[in-house]
Amino acid sequence: MEQLYPFPAVLGGDPDAPGGLDDMALALVLSAISPGIGGVLIRGEKGTAKSTLVRALAQVLPPIDVVAGDRFSSDPTEPQPLSPDGPFPADAAVATRPVRLVELPVGATEDRVLGSIQLERALGDGVVEFEPGLLARANRGILYVDEVNLLADHLVDLLLDAAAMGRLTVERDAVSVTHAARFVLVGTMNPEEGELRPQLLDRFGLTVEVSAPRDPVLRAEAVRRRLAFDADPDGFAGRYAGSEQRLQMRIRAAQQLLPDVALTDAALVKIGEICAALDVDGLRGDIVCARTAVAHAAWQGRDAVNIDDLRVAARLALPHRRRRKPFDAPGMDENELDGLLPPQDCDPDPDPDGPEPDGPEPDGGGSAAPPDQARPAPTGGSTSTVGADSAYRARLFTVDGVGAGSAGRRSRARTSSGRRMGATAADVAGGLHLFETLRAAAPHQGARRRRGGRILLQPNDLRRAVREGREANLVLFVVDTSGSMAAAERMRHVKTAIASLLLDAYRRRDRVAVVTFRGTQAELALPATGSVEIAAVRLDELPAGGRTPLAEGLIEAGEVIRRERLRDPACRPLLVVLTDGRATAGNDPVARSQRAASHLAEQGFSTVVVDCEAGRMRLGLARTLAEHLRAEYVPLPQVSAEALTDIVKGAA
Structure with a gap:
């Protein structure tokens, strides 16, 4: 062993x-x-x-003691163990393991x-x-x-x-x-x-x-x-x-x-006060906190819960239950907790006939900020590091066709759960398709010398259901951070759009990556990750300025997708290019960017070009880029699902 x-x-x-x-x-x-x-x-x-x-x-x-031979480790002291191997006789053998x-x-x-x-x-x-x-x-x-x-997710739920x-x-x-x-x-x-x-x-x-x-x-x-x-x-x-x-x-x-272990009413009220003050949603936090405090008292050899037990319980049971924004990491400022609890030598069950002591008021501190993440140094000089506004509900972009990637909520895919679309041989994932199994076995019953009312089955008769659900995708953001995008108001709108799309990716269980281009080159600002929280942090610090190497950005995007598909051949990427379509860096930048776009188009990737151009005099270069990429063209304001709805209503 x-x-x-x-x-x-x-x-x-x-x-x-x-x-x-x-x-x-x-x-x-x-x-x-x-x-x-x-x-x-x-x-x-x-x-x-x-x-x-x-x-x-x-x-x-x-x-522990178990019923000998029981596959479900039943407790022999239980009068009616919940085991398919039961019921067990009163004198069933007991094993200790x-x-x-x-x-x-x-x-x-x-x-x-x-x-x-x-x-x-x-x-x-x-x-x-x-x-x-x-x-x-x-x-x-x-x-x-x-x-x-x-x-x-469905396995975690189970x-x-x-x-x-x-x-x-x-x-x-x-x-x-x-x-x-x-x-x-x-x-x-x-x-x-x-x-x-x-x-x-x-x-x-x-x-x-x-x-x-x-x-x-x-x-x-x-x-x-x-x-x-x-x-x-x-x-x-x-x-x-x-x-x-x-x-x-x-x-x-x-x-x-x-x-x-005794848990007094005063201790329960104190748990309720802590949970309410920390904006804990629901009552599960109160229940877990109470059970943890009792367990900690038993661990310390005490027969009653005290303030130290409540402090430990709150520290372990509540930080991840606090109300927070989608990209905020779980956390709690212990100084805030200290403000909600009396000193450790104070009795949590005060004399009911005497006046209650005045505890310190909460200091109003927020949740602890997540630790700093290591970030790649920006390339070239920066002229803009404006932040994003509040995210809005983004419209849904999907990958064309039907995939077979990991379960998610974005694009159509063959999955182990979802709508039943047909049947296939039993060597694939999916529940049994009973009707198709019986139909496959029916023609062979005579040769198998069927007797009575039972149907004789063989393994090659089994048919599994083919189901269609939704998969998660790799959403690759290709962001123009050059000088033409550096105007504070424009970059704020662009970052708000990305934040909204990141929130959408978070809800749909996607992985995300970010490629930026400015100056003379492109860089992978964020490798593919399932943590959109980290992507949101990186987004806030994206600088802007310099020339526009559009071709380099598209080439780098192609390389990122190639590497990710080597790791996971079932991965289907969704390419989201945010640019005004200008190309100003290198020799013959326009022709190079068009060739790079055509090469990406030949790979068959689903692509969205978000046109970030603003002002009355527009060149329409992003639309031309979308044509070379064979991509869906979306003006920046139409990334918002509400804005798109307003446009549809206005056209009706």
């Missing part, structure tokens, strides 16, 4: 060390003590021991996650036989999803629903099976690769932000421990065996104490 890195060996993972557990380790431990918290989402840069700590968690959890850590790969299919019915036996023999999925294996354990932000309900119902063509699905859901993600939708983010009980330490001594210690583990995994783990055992015993004691 592979030796895993010990939980206490991770910096911040040893409760006996000075400073105790850091937020990441504490959130994992609290969720293990009280699974009703709803799991943990860990957000942070790559290389910060997120996966290492999660995988080590199962080693420090107390073992470690808590499982089940990893769900990003590319997992729905059948792999939920389980499936053996269709051949269900249709041919009339026997319902359920093949359990990953959620069944994770029951009473830990379900770990690395890069959860890259998991298909995971979170199962985690909240504690059960899972699998339905396949009128066959239904229900089993218990109580697990601690842990997700890790790098925000640079894209954010979770707010609706999904809210469903995680706790969220923590992690980053690598900046102290050279701490960094050196982390490297020293890793090198020692790689050189002698067993010997290194042995040095931390005592710490792991003490941590396991403390978790077991907290689990036993949990039902006896």
